[in-house]
Amino acid sequence: NAGVTQTPKFQVLKTGQSMTLQCAQDMNHNSMYWYRQDPGMGLRLIYYSASEGTTDKGEVPNGYNVSRLNKREFSLRLESAAPSQTSVYFCASSEAWQTGRTQYFGPGTRLLVL
Amino acid sequence: DQQVKQNSPSLSVQEGRISILNCDYTNSMFDYFLWYKKYPAEGPTFLISISSIKDKNEDGRFTVFLNKSAKHLSLHIVPSQPGDSAVYFCAASEEGGSEKLVFGKGTKLTVNP
Numbered sequence: 001n002a003g004v005t006q007t008p009k010f011q012v013l014k015t016g017q018s019m020t021l022q023c024a025q026d027m028n029h030n031s032m033y034w035y036r037q038d039p040g041m042g043l044r045l046i047y048y049s050a051s052e053g054t055t056d057k058g059e060v061p062n063g064y065n066v067s068r069l070n071k072r073e074f075s076l077r078l079e080s081a082a083p084s085q086t087s088v089y090f091c092a093s094s095e096a097w098q099t100g101r102t103q104y105f106g107p108g109t110r111l112l113v114l
Numbered sequence: 115d116q117q118v119k120q121n122s123p124s125l126s127v128q129e130g131r132i133s134i135l136n137c138d139y140t141n142s143m144f145d146y147f148l149w150y151k152k153y154p155a156e157g158p159t160f161l162i163s164i165s166s167i168k169d170k171n172e173d174g175r176f177t178v179f180l181n182k183s184a185k186h187l188s189l190h191i192v193p194s195q196p197g198d199s200a201v202y203f204c205a206a207s208e209e210g211g212s213e214k215l216v217f218g219k220g221t222k223l224t225v226n227p
Contacts, residue, residue, distance in 0.1 A: 004157070031213050033214075035217075040123070040219060041219060042120075042203060042217045042218055042219035042220055043158070043203065043205075043217040044217070045214065045215075045216075048214060050213075058214070090157055090158070092157075094213045096213055100146070100163070101146050101148070101163075101207040101213045101215065102148060102160050102163060103160075103213070103215060104160070105150075105157035105158045105159070106157050107155075107156055107157045108155075108156070108157050
């Protein structure tokens with residue numbers, strides 16, 4: 001039982017390049033989330049998915065797209081990376097009946113945009 | 115507008131003493147509160163939570179207190195240990211079925227041996 005896994009762990013991009021951050025969970029959770037963490041800013045919600053086939057914007061969605069590929073996987077795409085997207089990205093999952101409102105986080109992807 | 119505030123960016127305590135981390139919130143619709151702990155280069159891990167119908171929840175060395183009238187909660191760690199050194203995030207969730215969390219900016223706790 002790996003919990004929440006994220007790939008890659010670290011990535012360097014040039015401005016304008018695109019990339020997809022991958023997230024998978026093996027806990028059979030319905031809800032999945034993408035956050036970014038910046039120094040002194042805490043964790044801010046980018047997008048979330050309450051169930052397979054649904055996605056909704058969070059606090060800071062601009063510049064990102066998401067895909068809930070199936071119940072296990074939730075990907076985050078940067079179509080044209082900007083230096084302001086340099087951050088650490090965390091994926092999380094939860095299931096109301098199983099975990100209440102507790103979310104379980106992956107180890108993070110550190111992204112540097114030059 | 116920041117709905118969850120952790121006004122102390124850092125806190126330093128001696129091993130064996132009490133650590134008290136504070137959190138304030140502005141949204142009266144929040145009815146569930148959580149504390150997460152985060153070590154460098156790792157994801158946040160759940161520590162303890164409290165529902166708004168309670169004013170205290172205890173789990174081993176960790177106790178969370180909730181004062182709804184003041185919109186304030188605190189995390190007490192007794193006794194503090196060097197392994198408790200980490201960033202602690204307060205988070206809140208609004209009633210209504212959504213599992214979304216709103217996080218504070220975090221407090222970095224350093225426990226000195």
